Amino acid sequence: MPKKPSTPPSRGRCPKRSTTSAACSNWPSPARIKKKACAPSLKNENQPGRGNSRVWEYNDLILAFQELKLNNKAVVAHASLRAFGQVTGGADSIATALMYSMGAVIMPTHTYKTMITPASGPANNAVNYSRAQAWNRLAEPFDPNMPADVMMGVVPESLRQRPQASRSMHPILSFAGVNAGKILQTQTLENPFAPLMEIANADGWVVLLGVDHTANTAIHLGEKLASRKQFTRWALTENGTVTCPGFPGCSAGFEALEPALRPHTVVIQVGQAAIRAMPMRMVIVQTMQAIKKDPLALLCDRADCERCAAVREGLKN
Template sequence: MPTPPPTGPLVTRETLTAQLRALGVEPGEILLVHSSMRALGWVCGGAVAVVRGLLDAIGPDGTLVVPTQTGDLSDPAEWRRPPVPEEWWETIRVTMPAYDPLVTPSRGTGVIPETLRTWPGALRSAHPQTSFAALGPRAAEIVDGHAPDCRLGERSPLARLERLGARVLLLGAGYGTCTSFHLAEYRIPAPLVEIGRPGAAGWEVVTEVSIDSDRFDELGYDFERDRTVVRGKVGAADVRLFPVADAVAYAERWLAVHRPREE
């Protein structure tokens, strides 16, 4: 059967910028973007056009930040989608390449973050599993010093984004992707877990705060019911815009009530 034509809408760099500006994205601001390329519609120029449109919206004084996580740099014993045979585990641990911020591709965050990661001038944080990439005049201030034992807590780019007054843009992505909620997990009693991963000197195990995006969609529903969240459309995508600090503060209270944990 012939492939059906795209249904659109047609999205261009210029229309994306105009719609973001109409939503209230401001020149000079710091924007943490979680995105879905598929949700936008038919984009002329693909992810490159999206990144250019985002950069146009915030202007030369703005800074664009995206998650560039690498969850595959982890213990194969924990892999579920798909699992690998147990007899492979030790070989995988011994041979898995260590994280290199310049060459290790992101995984599971989409084509837009991966495009920004490789953009000329982009900087990337050092955490081997939960890095962020940033482009703009505040990029180094945001990504430098990401502690290797702090995935998404006080010594991660998230805490810096909070202090710098950054906003979150959910561009076709749901609240389940909202990394800002994870910062709240570091501020409530939470269990610690041991995490295996490749390191510069071979396989290593570090102790970290347990993080879990379970119920983040429910948390997001309550958040935008109770707090000011700008909502609109860019192309076909549902878009939400709100301060990182508001999301963290609300999540800290919500998680303490709805998902209590023991230390």
């Protein structure tokens, strides 16, 4: 059964006061981050009562996102519409506000229903080959117009549908973006997270909108750069089955990186949604440092997690 590498739960529990960060300049070493207080939170300040019933308009989102001061930066964004509460225009408003508030924006538009499993394959690959055969009949060939998996949330699919958007062509791990043609073109079957490296090399940022670090795909890039075990998966395409190396592990334990990233994170609050932004280089550096300190760092605690178990097994050899 195809499994999603990143789960975007909606959660808004960040502090009301913000910190702001200067972009990193000492790649790959951690850069000094200058902190200062940001503008006051937008959290329901003018609303009666608890304010949870406020309807957020597109202009509210534009004003909030502009506080992040990322209008000349490339970003990868992960979002939960539900975390915002009521938004006029829904996911379209969030996607469009992102598009006009960031220098360039990409979001994951992964398509897990293309996944197919051969009868046999690499050992310790977190795949039960015989059991997976039953699911192969559900696989659909990748199509550039295939909607993003519902597990990605509705905002990435909305961004993909913007007339200005383009999409990379990985049959499982594609990204869609605006003003991001060169970034998206770097993706290959062998290097699915190349667009993230491109953003990191351009001093780009990660923006988490109402989701936590379990949705933070850049941590997967940090894992790869730390030489953590990667997996092999397969996808159905119009040209047959293709092998997709470099498939990431499980992200369920990624929130453990939050304390290390907190000092480098800008936080604003829009209604019920905490919006957190941080330099992508810092995400990568902190991930690599965490794994260097503890090779089991950021793995999840689920006893039945096949990918985390495979990482642990690989470390025994």
